[in-house]
Amino acid sequence: MLKIRGLEKKLQEQLVLHDLDMDVEDGCIYGLIGPNGAGKSTLLRVIAGVYEPDQGTLYIDDHNMQENLSCFSDILLISDEPYYFHNATLCDMKHFFKIAHPHLDEEYYHHLVKLFDLNDQQPLHKYSKGMKRQAFLILGLCSTPRYLLLDEAFDGLDPHMRMLFKKEIVNRLEEKEMSVIISSHNLKEMEEICDRFGILEQGKLITSGNMSERLSLVHRFQLAFKEHVNEGMFDALSLLSISIDSRIVNLVAEGELQELQEALQRLHPLMMETLPVSLEEVFVYVMKQREEERHGDQELVETVVSE
Amino acid sequence: MEIKNWLKPLFLSDQEKAYAKHYMRTNNRLAIVAALILVLFVMGYIMPSILIHAALSLFGGAPGTTNGEKVASLFISICILAYVLPMYQFRFLMKRSSSDLYLSLPIERKRLFYVHYLIGLLYMASVAVLEYIPVAFYYYGNRIGITIDSTWHAPLYGTSETLITTLLLLVIFLVLGICLYTFFTCFIVRCHTMLDGILICAIYTLLPLIIFYSMGFFLSNISNELLYSVESYHFSYMSPLANILVALTSLPWQMNAWVRLFFEPTITTDYTCMLLGMELLVWLILGVICYRNASNYFVHLKSEDSEQPTKSPLTYPILIPLVTFQLLLIIGKGKLISFMICILFVCYLIAHFFAQRKITIHVRMIAIYGALVLTSSALHHWLVRTNLFAMIYEIPQGDEVELIRLEIIDQNLNYYVSADITNQTVKEDILQAHAQWLPYTTKEQSWNYIQGHITICYLLTNGEYVNRYYLFDEAGITHLQTLVEQWEKEDVIEYLDDGAYHPTQDGDTADPADTAG
Numbered sequence: 001m002l003k004i005r006g007l008e009k010k011l012q013e014q015l016v017l018h019d020l021d022m023d024v025e026d027g028c029i030y031g032l033i034g035p036n037g038a039g040k041s042t043l044l045r046v047i048a049g050v051y052e053p054d055q056g057t058l059y060i061d062d063h064n065m066q067e068n069l070s071c072f073s074d075i076l077l078i079s080d081e082p083y084y085f086h087n088a089t090l091c092d093m094k095h096f097f098k099i100a101h102p103h104l105d106e107e108y109y110h111h112l113v114k115l116f117d118l119n120d121q122q123p124l125h126k127y128s129k130g131m132k133r134q135a136f137l138i139l140g141l142c143s144t145p146r147y148l149l150l151d152e153a154f155d156g157l158d159p160h161m162r163m164l165f166k167k168e169i170v171n172r173l174e175e176k177e178m179s180v181i182i183s184s185h186n187l188k189e190m191e192e193i194c195d196r197f198g199i200l201e202q203g204k205l206i207t208s209g210n211m212s213e214r215l216s217l218v219h220r221f222q223l224a225f226k227e228h229v230n231e232g233m234f235d236a237l238s239l240l241s242i243s244i245d246s247r248i249v250n251l252v253a254e255g256e257l258q259e260l261q262e263a264l265q266r267l268h269p270l271m272m273e274t275l276p277v278s279l280e281e282v283f284v285y286v287m288k289q290r291e292e293e294r295h296g297d298q299e300l301v302e303t304v305v306s307e
Numbered sequence: 308m309e310i311k312n313w314l315k316p317l318f319l320s321d322q323e324k325a326y327a328k329h330y331m332r333t334n335n336r337l338a339i340v341a342a343l344i345l346v347l348f349v350m351g352y353i354m355p356s357i358l359i360h361a362a363l364s365l366f367g368g369a370p371g372t373t374n375g376e377k378v379a380s381l382f383i384s385i386c387i388l389a390y391v392l393p394m395y396q397f398r399f400l401m402k403r404s405s406s407d408l409y410l411s412l413p414i415e416r417k418r419l420f421y422v423h424y425l426i427g428l429l430y431m432a433s434v435a436v437l438e439y440i441p442v443a444f445y446y447y448g449n450r451i452g453i454t455i456d457s458t459w460h461a462p463l464y465g466t467s468e469t470l471i472t473t474l475l476l477l478v479i480f481l482v483l484g485i486c487l488y489t490f491f492t493c494f495i496v497r498c499h500t501m502l503d504g505i506l507i508c509a510i511y512t513l514l515p516l517i518i519f520y521s522m523g524f525f526l527s528n529i530s531n532e533l534l535y536s537v538e539s540y541h542f543s544y545m546s547p548l549a550n551i552l553v554a555l556t557s558l559p560w561q562m563n564a565w566v567r568l569f570f571e572p573t574i575t576t577d578y579t580c581m582l583l584g585m586e587l588l589v590w591l592i593l594g595v596i597c598y599r600n601a602s603n604y605f606v607h608l609k610s611e612d613s614e615q616p617t618k619s620p621l622t623y624p625i626l627i628p629l630v631t632f633q634l635l636l637i638i639g640k641g642k643l644i645s646f647m648i649c650i651l652f653v654c655y656l657i658a659h660f661f662a663q664r665k666i667t668i669h670v671r672m673i674a675i676y677g678a679l680v681l682t683s684s685a686l687h688h689w690l691v692r693t694n695l696f697a698m699i700y701e702i703p704q705g706d707e708v709e710l711i712r713l714e715i716i717d718q719n720l721n722y723y724v725s726a727d728i729t730n731q732t733v734k735e736d737i738l739q740a741h742a743q744w745l746p747y748t749t750k751e752q753s754w755n756y757i758q759g760h761i762t763i764c765y766l767l768t769n770g771e772y773v774n775r776y777y778l779f780d781e782a783g784i785t786h787l788q789t790l791v792e793q794w795e796k797e798d799v800i801e802y803l804d805d806g807a808y809h810p811t812q813d814g815d816t817a818d819p820a821d822t823a824g
Contacts, residue, residue: 011611042611048411050610073413083404085333092333099325100412 001025002047002147002179007056009039009046009203016042017203020056024147024179024196029169031194031211032183033283038200040183041080044149047181048077060146074146076101080155082136090120090135094142101143108172109142115164129156137165141172150182154189166193191215191279199286207286211279218282219257221264223249224271233267240285252277252285316421323422326414330426337395341434344384385435385484390512392427393492394504401501406610420605424492424598431484439477482587486594493597496605497619499612507622510630521633528639529690533699535745536775616664623662628675631655635683652676702741703765703773710766711737716759737763741775747783759783 007020016039024030032040045051047058049065049072058065065071076097084093090113098104113120116134124132133156140148154162169180170193184190190197191211198208218240225247234242238254249269253260257274264272319327331337399405412419491508498504531537604619617623631651638647655676660666690696711728728734741763765773779786 012615045407045411045610048407050407050411052607052609069415070413072411075411075413077407077411079404079407081404081407083399083402083408086336088333096329096333099322099329100414102322 001059001061003059003062004047005057005059007043007046007058008054009042009051010054011042011051015203017046020203020205022198022205022208024181026146026179027173027177028179028196029173029194030179030181031190031197031279032181032200033187033190033197033279034183034200035287036185039203040200041151042203043200044077044151044181044183045079047147048072048075048149050077073100075149076140076143076145076147077149078136078140078151078153080152082132084124084132087123087125089123090118090138093124093135093139094120097139097143101145103144105142105144108144109138112138112142112168115168116161130158130161133157134161134165141168144172144176144178146178148178148180150180152184153182154184154186162189169193187280187283188278197279199283201287215277215279215282217256218252218254218277218285219260220250220252220275220277220281221260222271222273222275223251223264223267223269225249225267225269229267237263240282252281319422319425320418323414323418326412327422327426330422334395337392337430340391340395341388341430344387345434345437382480382484384438385431385480386487388431388434389484389487390491390508392431392488393495394501394508396423396427397492397495398501400496400608400613401499401504403610403613406613410608410610416606416608417602420496420602424489424601427492428485428488431488432481435477435481435484439474479587483590486590486597489594489597489601493601493604494621496601496608497617497622499615499617503617503622507617507626510626514626514629517630517633521636525636525639525687526690526695529687529695530699532640532691533694534701534775535748535750535777536701537750537778616662623658627655627658627662628679631658631676632679632683635679636686640687648680701745701775702738703767705735705738707767707769708734708738708765709768712762712764712766713737714762716761744777744779744783744786747779747786748777749780749783750778751780 002022002024004020004022007017007022008015009017020043022043032043034040042051046053049069053066060068060071060074063071085096088096094104094109116138118127118131118135118138124135127135133154137150137153140150154165157165166189172178173180182190182194194211196209197211197214198205200206228247229244229249231242231244234249234251234253237251237260239251240254241250241252243250261272261274399409409419410416414422490511494507494511495504498507612618631654634651634654635648638644638651656668656672659672709729711734712726713728714725728737744761759779761775761777761779763775763777765775767773
């Protein structure tokens with residue numbers, strides 16, 4: 001298990017990560033979600049040992065990674081801008097990766113090269129952006145590290161390739177003892193592939209957990225009432241979002257579905273419909289809630305100061 | 308067993324070996340550059356020498372005496388490689404994507420540094436050895452020009468083979484080359500862009516030269532201020548300490564000195580051997596310090612700094628003030644001092660803007676410049692007050708003087724006197740007269756009226772020269788004429804207009820070419 005405690009990292013005097021705690025269980029696909037500049041790439045680089053943390057500790061199976069540098073051999077980072085040697089082919093890069101990760105699976109490599117129809121003898125600089133991405137995803141998967149870190153993994157891939165890769169990642173995880181941490185902006189994809197997730201905002205992990213559990217605790221309801229309603233009627237619910245248009249109410253609330261349904265039934269709606277919620281919506285609601293909390297805090301501070 | 312453990316870090320593990328092999332295989336550009344240097348070296352230097360020698364032999368001419376400087380070209384290519392290879396070997400630090408890849412490798416950073424350092428070093432050694440082969444064949448095949456038996460080092464190996472001489476030189480050059488390579492590596496790992504790397508290494512290469520010349524100009528300015536004599540560029544005031552410092556820090560000087568030591572039987576060996584031994588030691592110590600420093604810096608390197616402005620204290624933060632200070636010393640105390648200080652300030656700011664890649668002026672920058680101006684000015688005043696620690700004198704002591712060369716020109720009367728004086732009585736007369744004419748001299752070079760001037764050169768018993776050049780204005784010319792007339796009357800020197808032979812009081816004649824030393 002990969003554990004991060006109290007991580008802090010400054011880049012060019014700017015605090016990029018702070019008070020960050022994170023747990024990545026073995027064998028999971030962890031989706032790292034966050035807006036631009038939240039610190040996702042920095043976090044992956046710290047985990048890979050490229051950046052040294054300013055504060056905090058990283059553990060693999062309770063071994064402090066800073067004290068046991070051999071731990072880093074369990075980690076492979078495929079960055080958003082992968083580097084390859086001058087004139088190197090995919091095959092050359094495979095040899096290079098094999099030095100760092102001697103367990104690189106040659107057979108699986110050839111299988112993936114064939115599957116994605118790449119010429120591994122062609123210099124990488126002649127590949128398109130998407131092909132380069134495929135090439136490095138292949139290298140990452142066949143290197144079989146214990147923790148594979150994919151930064152903006154599916155950028156530049158066409159939908160078919162994305163689907164193939166997602167399938168391969170899942171298959172590989174079933175076969176090998178591997179965990180994958182993926183950072184991406186594409187929440188829909190993350191929802192499809194990840195079993196755990198963490199939302200990073202301003203360098204801090206604001207929420208994390210099991211994807212399906214979390215999604216099963218967030219529900220959207222569409223309600224119609226006989227008379228006009230006001231927001232106060234729904235105060236008892238843990239609301240993430242609410243919009244009232246005369247007698248029609250759209251809301252997203254956190255909690256067990258049955259409890260929420262019972263609570264809403266007590267308001268005697270004419271009609272109530274339960275709709276599925278996507279990860280993207282959860283992300284947007286969480287971000288919105290955080291924004292409101294921040295504004296609330298700011299207003300409170302301003303009030304206290306003015307008083 | 309203990310030695311074995313001590314040596315262990317020098318050898319590569321299987322993983323490191325595999326990495327090094329792969330690196331060398333995929334970095335064939337390095338081999339191409341090395342081959343190119345080799346070809347240029349052979350084509351441009353060795354081949355013409357061989358052809359000339361062959362032609363001379365063919366047409367019955369005596370084979371030209373080879374000089375050891377042919378071997379010195381070896382060192383030039385070693386120097387080029389020592390400069391280029393660190394940049395190539397550690398270029399991955401200057402790009403974010405590549406530093407991400409390399410620094411995330413599961414190889415201990417200290418070892419990663421060592422592997423890259425070692426590969427560069429092996430390339431340098433290979434090229435040097437390959438270049439040595441034609442040189443060795445050239446010398447061995449011809450066995451010309453050098454009487455090895457008469458050199459100081461011949462008894463060391465009891466043979467007269469030039470091959471051994473060149474081999475020994477190769478080893479010394481390689482050691483110095485490795486030190487230089489390590490020296491540059493120390494700065495390259497601190498640079499975050501390639502441009503910074505090239506610049507910083509170039510500045511460090513030129514730094515001893517910059518310091519030497521700026522100090523020379525600075526001391527010349529002071530001596531000009533203190534002496535009646537004009538145009539007193541007394542670089543000799545810096546010796547012997549400054550010369551030793553330059554010798555210790557300047558590899559081209561060393562290269563030349565080593566070659567001379569090995570190939571010139573007449574060279575004074577004691578002083579040279581001691582100095583060369585010292586500088587080899589200095590460079591070895593410097594090499595060890597630089598390696599440890601570079602390795603430690605690499606271990607704690609922040610990958611996030613790549614492609615960012617270079618901020619390491621050993622780079623721009625120290626070099627900009629240092630070079631500025633040297634330039635402040637050069638501009639001295641001339642009439643345009645304020646203007647020059649302003650111009651230099653602009654240059655100083657531009658250098659800072661370049662270093663930080665943004666146009667921002669900090670108070671600290673201005674304060675440092677102010678401090679540099681004040682320090683250079685204070686240093687100037689201090690040295691003037693102390694007469695450059697009493698090292699500056701207008702006229703040497705009589706017993707120190709071996710020969711006086713005197714040249715008097717009075718353009719007004721179209722009068723010319725030139726003499727080399729060795730006679731003790733005459734020398735004393737001249738020394739006395741020298742003190743008397745000082746009040747009549749001027750430092751103003753005038754183009755409106757014809758001036759007279761005296762050039763006097765003292766050759767001291769320690770082999771050094773003291774040159775003085777005096778200008779006389781219209782009032783001074785009268786004194787000059789009186790002086791010459793008096794000397795003529797006393798038969799000190801004779802009026803001559805051909806300048807070929809110059810009789811002294813004794814009536815001896817001396818050819819200036821013989822007495823020039």
